[in-house]
Amino acid sequence: MHSAGSGRAAYPIWSSESSFAGEGEQVASDSAPRRPIMGKISDMWNKVTGEVPSAPPPKAPRGDAPTSRSMIYSSGAFVLGASDDQRRRIESFGISHVGEVREGNEDHFVIASLQRSLEIRQTNLEERSVLDPLCGPKAYLYAVADGVGGQEGGRLASGITIQTIVEYLFETVGSYHAVMPGQEHAFRDPLRSAVQRAHDKLLATFGLPNGGPATTLTIVLVVWPEAFVVHVGDSRAYHLRGEKLRRLTRDQTMGAYLVDEYAMTEQQVEQQGFNNVLSSAVGAQEMKPAVSEMRLEPGDALVLCTDGLTKHVSEERIAGVIGQAENAEAGCRKLVDLALEGGGKDNVTVVVANALK
Secondary structure (H helix, E strand, C coil): CCCCCCCCCCCCCCCCCCCCCCCCCEECCCCCCCCCCCHHHHHHHHHHHCCCCCCCCCCCCCCCCCCCCCEEEEEEEEECCCCCCHHHEEEEEEEEECCCCCCCCCEEEEEEEECCCCCCCCCCCCCHHHHHHHCCCCEEEEEEEEEECCHHHHHHHHHHHHHHHHHHHHHHHHHHHHCCCCCHHHHHHHHHHHHHHHHHHHHHHHCCCCEEEEECEEEEEEECCEEEEEEECCCEEEEEECCEEEECCCCCEHHHHHHHHHCCCHHHHHHCCHHHCECCCEEECCCCCEEEEEECCCCCEEEEECHHHHCCCCHHHHHHHHHHCCCHHHHHHHHHHHHHHCCCCCCEEEEEEEECC
16 A cells, blocks of 8 residues: 555456466466456456456365465566677566455566567678668566556556556667667667656546556666666665665655655654655656666676565565576565565565576
8 A cells, every 4th residue: 555545456367368467377366356346447447458358267166275366477588689699698587466465466567578670690791780770779678567546446557557668669669770889878768758658648548637546667678788777656676786686766655755855764654654655656646757777797687576575575585585596487486475475465576587697
């Protein structure tokens, strides 16, 4: 929950063909899905995303086995750039889990690769470099969003936002041809524009000029070796190099503001619930994206997560798990398991991307 009266409920995700999950499998709860309560918002969801309501899956037999909670998986091992250079390989994996308390999932995430270019397999041209502008960089997109505004509203807001980000970047991927080595900063503007489009779309969808259902949003776009981070709200991105974990984002909450501007302690703002009040969100009255960039090295790891993880798992523990994990999938699953063991009070979404050595 992030503000009084607007708890973060969730909505079970049943279709393994979700537009936002990418490739992978899904394990659904063995309880029957809840039907949408807010018909108008449900209609908006179907209209915007093109979803066709399907019949609920058959109810699984109940026995002594524990109930499995809803999850979505996405993974991939991708090669960055036009060559098979091992230094440019990234493997990634994502999980979104409803948690142990919520009735449904308001989180969405995406793992995607973006490229529209010519790949030279063989040539006897003496000046192969003349073709470099046609072999534009391959970009890799990682994003998580945590809806705010109640069960149906939050789910709709985060879903529309992730879909809009992907659509916008796909539409502009042709412009990547013009990005030459050393000019990767040109990706900043498309990312800002993508977030603004998502914000505008939420305002238009709900027709509330002062903001309605909204969502956090954390994006990392990798164009090797640069990583561009765009952040709104309190979902987070981390960077691990060796044993050092660094937070790439700053929570946009009333609590963080009071700590910075009025010297309140972390304990004071936590006790008063100010960390649950967002000062900026996509679709809200205030939306102020923070943009930054950094350079990756082989062996680095990136972690994106909603606050369902950080409520239960410390940054020290996150660093230990990712640093010791065999691969991105193992690290991702372990972090989600730890959040559930800690109580799973909120939806939990984690994306891990490793730059292989």
